[in-house]
Amino acid sequence: MDINQVISRNLQQLRLQTNMTLGKLSEKTGLSKAVLSQIEKGNSNPTINTIWKIAEAFGVTYSALLESKRVTAQKVTLDQVAFQKDDDGHYRIGCIFPSNINRNFEMFMLILDPDSEHVTDGHKKISEEYLFVQEGCIEIVVEDTSFKLKTGDSMCFDGMVRHVYKNPYQRVAKVYCMNYYGNN
Known part of the structure; x- marks a missing residue:
């Protein structure tokens, strides 16, 4: 088309x-x-x-x-996910499912190396962020409150506020993150 x-x-x-x-x-x-x-x-x-x-x-x-058609089923393998790095290369993010006209969320995989952190000042668009720790442990600081999450733990928070992903541990952390944009 x-x-x-x-x-x-x-x-x-x-x-x-x-x-x-x-x-x-x-x-x-x-x-x-x-x-x-x-x-x-x-x-x-x-x-x-x-x-x-x-x-x-x-x-x-x-x-x-620009999306040309609605997909009724889609498989994504890990090798298809393009990861981007932050400035120091210790935080990587790969978009598994981007938002589109029919999907008001984005699904990412986050990888955070040991003894590292990534700061996000908050998203400009009204959003909620949902996390699920697949592997390892992380700390999330949302505004001034710190949360410790281990493998299998989940949480959600207002994506518009400042948040920091920390991995003060000795093992790589892998986290699934969904940014949900509601019915705006």
């Missing part, structure tokens, strides 16, 4: 799901109703900045507007 048709379909679906008029979307994005109408009809090739404005207006990720 042509990318403009994909964006068109996703924009239509988002507007239906949120009951948002072209006028309201125009106000939220700063784009004219005529431009939005052309995009929704698939008669326009929107720029990256235009797609970002639309995504932000709906509170979805950029890629949510």
